Amino acid sequence: MDRVAVLGAGSWGTAFAKVLADSGTDVVLWARRAEVADAISTGRVNTDYLPDVVLPANLTATADADEALDGARAVVLAVPSQTLRGNLAGWRPSLPPGATLVSLAKGVELGTLKRMSEVVREVAGVPEDQVAVVTGPNLAKEIAAEQPTATVIACTDHDRAVELQHACSNSYFRPYTNVDVVGCELGGACKNVIALACGMAAGMGFGDNTMASIITRGLAETARLGAALGADPLTFAGLAGLGDLVATCASPLSRNRSFGERLGRGDSLARAQEAAHGQVAEGVKSCSSIRELAARHDVDMPITEGVHQVCHEGLDPRVLTAALLGRERKAERQ
Ligand SMILES: NC(=O)C1=CN([C@@H]2O[C@H](COP(=O)(O)OP(=O)(O)OC[C@H]3O[C@@H](n4cnc5c(N)ncnc54)[C@H](O)[C@@H]3O)[C@@H](O)[C@H]2O)C=CC1
Numbered sequence: 001m002d003r004v005a006v007l008g009a010g011s012w013g014t015a016f017a018k019v020l021a022d023s024g025t026d027v028v029l030w031a032r033r034a035e036v037a038d039a040i041s042t043g044r045v046n047t048d049y050l051p052d053v054v055l056p057a058n059l060t061a062t063a064d065a066d067e068a069l070d071g072a073r074a075v076v077l078a079v080p081s082q083t084l085r086g087n088l089a090g091w092r093p094s095l096p097p098g099a100t101l102v103s104l105a106k107g108v109e110l111g112t113l114k115r116m117s118e119v120v121r122e123v124a125g126v127p128e129d130q131v132a133v134v135t136g137p138n139l140a141k142e143i144a145a146e147q148p149t150a151t152v153i154a155c156t157d158h159d160r161a162v163e164l165q166h167a168c169s170n171s172y173f174r175p176y177t178n179v180d181v182v183g184c185e186l187g188g189a190c191k192n193v194i195a196l197a198c199g200m201a202a203g204m205g206f207g208d209n210t211m212a213s214i215i216t217r218g219l220a221e222t223a224r225l226g227a228a229l230g231a232d233p234l235t236f237a238g239l240a241g242l243g244d245l246v247a248t249c250a251s252p253l254s255r256n257r258s259f260g261e262r263l264g265r266g267d268s269l270a271r272a273q274e275a276a277h278g279q280v281a282e283g284v285k286s287c288s289s290i291r292e293l294a295a296r297h298d299v300d301m302p303i304t305e306g307v308h309q310v311c312h313e314g315l316d317p318r319v320l321t322a323a324l325l326g327r328e329r330k331a332e333r334q
């Protein structure tokens with residue numbers, strides 16, 4: 001692929017731009033703030049998000065989105081889920097016709113309850129098969145340090161996914177393709193909510209049995225939602241499901257898990273937000289949209305419901321624990 005634009009120079013946008021560049025693809029990275037673009041252009045470092053990582057020479061940066069988009073074969077959208085619609089509306093007039101639009105965001109939009117690829121299609125006015133999603137166990141800091149990982153590129157157009165796969169394959173990053181966009185996106189959005197629950201459990205001092213139970217039952221409720229929305233059930237056993245769930249729920253690098261841990265230790269939502277230093281913990285908002293999506297499709301998601309209540313209705317995580325353990329007894333696969 002000749003040239004790719006990455007729009008958003010936060011942790012993942014910057015790390016993914018490096019992945020593309022290290023795979024031999026020329027990349028232009030758009031940063032909202034001119035000083036971030038300048039620091040990358042002159043010092044080859046994104047001092048705000050990945051200060052220890054030297055970025056390759058075939059990765060250039062700009063604060064001018066039109067410049068980044070000019071002639072791009074693919075456009076990678078690396079902004080938070082809840083701002084994607086607004087950001088993309090601004091970029092729409094400059095999107096190169098036919099370019100693959102790639103979402104890195106893991107969330108469900110508040111209000112519309114749309115997945116990110118649905119938001120992209122709607123705002124950019126492009127067909128479903130022009131939109132791809134990158135998701136999987138991809139903690140940005142580890143990837144920027146070139147630690148080996150796998151990922152999933154989901155697109156209903158297999159050939160487009162393969163083109164992108166070639167553009168971002170290298171010695172430390174191994175992308176697989178998948179045509180189940182619905183399942184891959186739901187896996188990525190729901191695991192943030194489950195990671196919040198795992199963080200709460202850790203904050204309350206619970207150990208590995210509790211984590212494994214939350215991860216497994218979290219996967220069960222994610223798969224139930226997936227079934228209602230037409231996802232392939234096997235996707236949830238893959239990188240976008242179990243893979244991302246394990247990485248995010250177990251890692252101290254996860255913003256969602258860390259956020260939950262603070263709530264579990266008794267911090268208020270405001271204090272946890274302050275400690276996040278402006279970095280996005282997507283699950284805090286997506287717990288509400290996913291809960292609403294589940295209600296719309298009559299799907300039971302008790303962990304998601306509980307995380308929503310802790311984050312937005314002041315429920316004590318200890319009370320949530322008791323409520324989840326006290327639910328009506330049932331068969332595992334019911
Ligand atoms: N950081 C990670 O390890 C991973 C993140 N993701 C997902 O990628 C998406 C982006 O995450 P990160 O790059 O980590 O986030 P971040 O918080 O590090 O950076 C967000 C970027 O979006 C930009 N931005 C543009 N318009 C914005 C607005 N109106 N409000 C706030 N920020 C705006 C910010 O300037 C910043 O460059 C999220 O959906 C996240 O779930 C997915 C996989 C890994």
Ligand SMILES: O=C(CO)COP(=O)(O)O
Nearest residue numbers: 136137138139254255256
């Ligand atoms: O999506 C991620 C790993 O795959 C990153 O998780 P956090 O957003 O919780 O840091």
